[in-house]
Amino acid sequence: MPLRLSTSAVDFESRFAGLLAMKREVSEEVNDVVRAIGQDVAQRGDAALIEYTAKFDKLILTPATLRVTEGQIDAAVAACDRATLDALGLASDRIRAYHARQKPRDDRFTDALGVELGYRWTAIEAVGLYVPGGTAAYPSSVLMNAVPAKVAGCPRVVMVVPAPGGTLNPLVLAAARLAGVDEVYRVGGAQAVFALAHGTETIRPVAKIMGPGNAYVAAAKRQVFGRVGIDMIAGPSEVLVIADGTANPDWIAADLLAQAEHDTAAQSLLITDDQGLAEAVEAAVERQLATLPRAEIAGASWRDYGAIIEVGTIDEAVPLADRLAAEHLEIITADAEGLAARIRNAGAIFLGGHTPEAIGDYVGGSNHVLPTARSARFSSGLGVLDFMKRTSLLKCGPEQLRALGPAAIALGEAEGLAAHARSVSIRLNLGDSA
Amino acid sequence: MPLRLSTSAVDFESRFAGLLAMKREVSEEVNDVVRAIGQDVAQRGDAALIEYTAKFDKLILTPATLRVTEGQIDAAVAACDRATLDALGLASDRIRAYHARQKPRDDRFTDALGVELGYRWTAIEAVGLYVPGGTAAYPSSVLMNAVPAKVAGCPRVVMVVPAPGGTLNPLVLAAARLAGVDEVYRVGGAQAVFALAHGTETIRPVAKIMGPGNAYVAAAKRQVFGRVGIDMIAGPSEVLVIADGTANPDWIAADLLAQAEHDTAAQSLLITDDQGLAEAVEAAVERQLATLPRAEIAGASWRDYGAIIEVGTIDEAVPLADRLAAEHLEIITADAEGLAARIRNAGAIFLGGHTPEAIGDYVGGSNHVLPTARSARFSSGLGVLDFMKRTSLLKCGPEQLRALGPAAIALGEAEGLAAHARSVSIRLNLGDSA
Numbered sequence: 001m002p003l004r005l006s007t008s009a010v011d012f013e014s015r016f017a018g019l020l021a022m023k024r025e026v027s028e029e030v031n032d033v034v035r036a037i038g039q040d041v042a043q044r045g046d047a048a049l050i051e052y053t054a055k056f057d058k059l060i061l062t063p064a065t066l067r068v069t070e071g072q073i074d075a076a077v078a079a080c081d082r083a084t085l086d087a088l089g090l091a092s093d094r095i096r097a098y099h100a101r102q103k104p105r106d107d108r109f110t111d112a113l114g115v116e117l118g119y120r121w122t123a124i125e126a127v128g129l130y131v132p133g134g135t136a137a138y139p140s141s142v143l144m145n146a147v148p149a150k151v152a153g154c155p156r157v158v159m160v161v162p163a164p165g166g167t168l169n170p171l172v173l174a175a176a177r178l179a180g181v182d183e184v185y186r187v188g189g190a191q192a193v194f195a196l197a198h199g200t201e202t203i204r205p206v207a208k209i210m211g212p213g214n215a216y217v218a219a220a221k222r223q224v225f226g227r228v229g230i231d232m233i234a235g236p237s238e239v240l241v242i243a244d245g246t247a248n249p250d251w252i253a254a255d256l257l258a259q260a261e262h263d264t265a266a267q268s269l270l271i272t273d274d275q276g277l278a279e280a281v282e283a284a285v286e287r288q289l290a291t292l293p294r295a296e297i298a299g300a301s302w303r304d305y306g307a308i309i310e311v312g313t314i315d316e317a318v319p320l321a322d323r324l325a326a327e328h329l330e331i332i333t334a335d336a337e338g339l340a341a342r343i344r345n346a347g348a349i350f351l352g353g354h355t356p357e358a359i360g361d362y363v364g365g366s367n368h369v370l371p372t373a374r375s376a377r378f379s380s381g382l383g384v385l386d387f388m389k390r391t392s393l394l395k396c397g398p399e400q401l402r403a404l405g406p407a408a409i410a411l412g413e414a415e416g417l418a419a420h421a422r423s424v425s426i427r428l429n430l431g432d433s434a
Numbered sequence: 435m436p437l438r439l440s441t442s443a444v445d446f447e448s449r450f451a452g453l454l455a456m457k458r459e460v461s462e463e464v465n466d467v468v469r470a471i472g473q474d475v476a477q478r479g480d481a482a483l484i485e486y487t488a489k490f491d492k493l494i495l496t497p498a499t500l501r502v503t504e505g506q507i508d509a510a511v512a513a514c515d516r517a518t519l520d521a522l523g524l525a526s527d528r529i530r531a532y533h534a535r536q537k538p539r540d541d542r543f544t545d546a547l548g549v550e551l552g553y554r555w556t557a558i559e560a561v562g563l564y565v566p567g568g569t570a571a572y573p574s575s576v577l578m579n580a581v582p583a584k585v586a587g588c589p590r591v592v593m594v595v596p597a598p599g600g601t602l603n604p605l606v607l608a609a610a611r612l613a614g615v616d617e618v619y620r621v622g623g624a625q626a627v628f629a630l631a632h633g634t635e636t637i638r639p640v641a642k643i644m645g646p647g648n649a650y651v652a653a654a655k656r657q658v659f660g661r662v663g664i665d666m667i668a669g670p671s672e673v674l675v676i677a678d679g680t681a682n683p684d685w686i687a688a689d690l691l692a693q694a695e696h697d698t699a700a701q702s703l704l705i706t707d708d709q710g711l712a713e714a715v716e717a718a719v720e721r722q723l724a725t726l727p728r729a730e731i732a733g734a735s736w737r738d739y740g741a742i743i744e745v746g747t748i749d750e751a752v753p754l755a756d757r758l759a760a761e762h763l764e765i766i767t768a769d770a771e772g773l774a775a776r777i778r779n780a781g782a783i784f785l786g787g788h789t790p791e792a793i794g795d796y797v798g799g800s801n802h803v804l805p806t807a808r809s810a811r812f813s814s815g816l817g818v819l820d821f822m823k824r825t826s827l828l829k830c831g832p833e834q835l836r837a838l839g840p841a842a843i844a845l846g847e848a849e850g851l852a853a854h855a856r857s858v859s860i861r862l863n864l865g866d867s868a
Contacts, residue, residue: 087841354861361854378558389810420692424793
C-alpha cells in the first residue's frame, strides 16, 4: 500500500515532512575500493584499465582493442531494427533542435565611462560520457548527454561503456553515432572514470565527466571532482502528478508505474483534490501492475515509496509541490498552465493529460537528465550550458583607469591588500605614459 | 627564486607538466570533526550553534542575539569611512549593472508538429552566503555573492559571518546592506554552514550555500552538498600574465605581487617572448617586495609557486595558457584582443596594460569569484545563473501525442521499459476521448 495523506488530517504536516525526509538510497561504502582502483589507473594507465576490465567485465582487451572502431559501430547500426533506429533518429533530431535554442549568447558592451566589458562562452574541449552496460544501457541517455555536448560545440566527446563478456548494446552504439560521439571505449566501472580523468596511453584525458552509473562509478566521479568537472550524482527517479477530477485515472496509473518500473527506489506521487480520482488511480495501479513485465520492481517502488496526497483545493498543491521539488511534475488539471506558472521547484513540467512523462524521456526534445531528490530547489536539468563555460572580459584604457582607480585603491586599502592598491596606483602615477 | 622555464629548453615539456601538477593546497583532514558538528547542529539547532560559537569565536550568544539587527547594521554603516563607503557603492552599482545583463531569458515555442516546448528560469528561493571573519573579511566578496543573488531575484539572501570576540567588520555589514542581504547572523565555521543547511529554531534553512571559508567551512559545504546546493570549493588564487616587449615591467611586477599577497599558496605566472622584460619583471618584483606590508606572504608565494616562462613567439603562449586555465589572465601585448580570442580556458581575461586585475577584484563590474586550480577548463566564474535554476516545459495535445507516441513506444520497448510504452499506448488507444 502506498502512503495515503490528507491535508485535512491533523498530523498532515509531520507525515508530509516524513515523506520529504524519506531516504530512498542506500549508499554503499565503496570509497576505499574505488580509491585503490583510481591510484592504480593513474599510475599504470592502460595496463590497469585492461586488468580491471578482465576482472569485472570478464573481457580480455589489449590497448588496440580498447576502442570500438568505426567499422564495429557500422556493423552495430546495421544490426539494429529499422523502426527503432528511426525512432532514435527522431529523438536525436528533436533533442538537437530543443537544445540548439539553449546556446548562450556572448555579451560585449562599453559602459558610460568607456570601460569595455563582457563575457564569452566557450565549449569544454573534451568531455567524457559514462554509459552503463547491461540492462541499464539506455540509448536515450546517450542522446541526452552527447547531443547537447555537440550542440555546445565540444570538439571531443568520448564515451565509455562496459561490454560485459564482450557484449555491447547495438542501439547504444547507434545513438553514439547519431549524436556525433568522437571516440567510444569498451570499458566501464570506476576504472573507466579514472581513465577519463587521468588519461592513459590510449585514452586522452577529458575535462568533464557526465553520465549515470552504479555506486562505484558515482564514488569515482566524486573522487575525480576537482581534477575534472562532473555532472550531478543522480539519485532514484521520481514523478509527482497533480491531477483534478478532469484527469483519467488509468492514464495517471500508467504514468506512476512508468516511473516505478525504473527502480525499487523510484518514487511515484499523486496530489489530487478529488477523492474519487485518488481511489480510482489506486485501483488502476493494482490492475495495471498485474500485466507489467517489471511488476516486481514497480510494485516494490509503489508500495515502499508511493504516496497519494489529498488536498482540499488544488491550490494547496502549489506549496507542497515546491517542497517536494520533483524531478518530473505532471499537471493534469483544468488549468494546468495556470498552476504551472505558480510552481517554483521542478526539474521538468509536463502539461495536460496528453503529455505523459515518457514523451519527455524519449522524443519530446527536452532533456531527461533532471535533478532528483529535491535538488530541483537549487539545480537544473542537463543542458547546453553544462558543456560550456564563461570567461569574463574587462578592458580599461588610461581614462577608465583614472576614473575607476581611486575606488579600487580605497577598497584594496580597506581590505589590507596594499599590493592590490599599488597595482592601480603605480599606473596612475605614470599616467598614460606607457 | 621563482621557476624559470623556456620553451626552447629540451626539458620544457616535463618542467611545464610539473608546474601544472604542482599541488598548492594542503588539505587538512577535518572531516570527522566537522561531521560531529553537523550532527549536533542538525539535532540541537540553536543550542548547538550557540555552544560552538562560544567555543570557537569566544562569543556568548542567545537565540535573540544570533541575528544582527537592522539597527546594528545602521550603526556599522554610520561608522564607516565615507570615501570607502562611496567606493563600495560604486562597486555595488557596477556589479549590479554587469550582472543584470546575465539574466537568462525563458524560452517557449511551438514546433512544426504543434508540440509546445520551452524552459523557464526561476530564482532559488533562499540562498546562504558564508563570509569569513577576521582578516579575510572582505566586503568586496559580500558584493560579489549577494548582488548577483538579488539580480537573480532570490527572495531570501542570508549571510553568516563569524564575530570573533564580538567584532564584526563594519564594511562587511555595509556591503550586505548595499547588496540587499535580507538576514545577517553572527555565526561562522562549520556550525554556521550546518545551520544554513538544516535550519535551526532561529535560522530557516536555505537551498544553496555560497562563499569561501577555511578548511572546516569547505568540509562542511562538501558534507551538506546534496541536501543543499553549493558553489565551487575555491582554491588559492592565481594570475597568469602574458606580456610582450610593449609591456611595463613595473606594472606587471605589481600585478604579480597583488596576486601573491593573498596567500602563501597563491600563484603568479608570467609568460613572455621578451627576455629583457622577464629579467626586468623579476628585478621589479624584488624591488617592490621590499616595501610591501604583506611582503612575507607575497614573497613566499612568489618564491614557492611563481614562474616566468619564456616563449619563442607570443603565439606559443596560447596552448600554454589553455593548459594552465588560469583564474585570472592578463594579456598585455600589442594585440591583446587577438590573442584573447584564441584562448579557450580562463576564468577572466584582463585586456591591455591599463586593466590590472585589481580593477576586476573591486570595481570593474564582473565577478571576482572565479574558477581556480585549472578548473576554468570546465567551469565558470560566479554569475546570475548560479542563483537560478531551469525547469523544462513540454505540452502535447492529442494530435502531437499521436505523432510522437509511436517513436516513444518503440524506444520504451527497446529499453525494456514496458510501463513507459504503456503510458503512451494507453492514451493512443483511447484517442482523444478524455
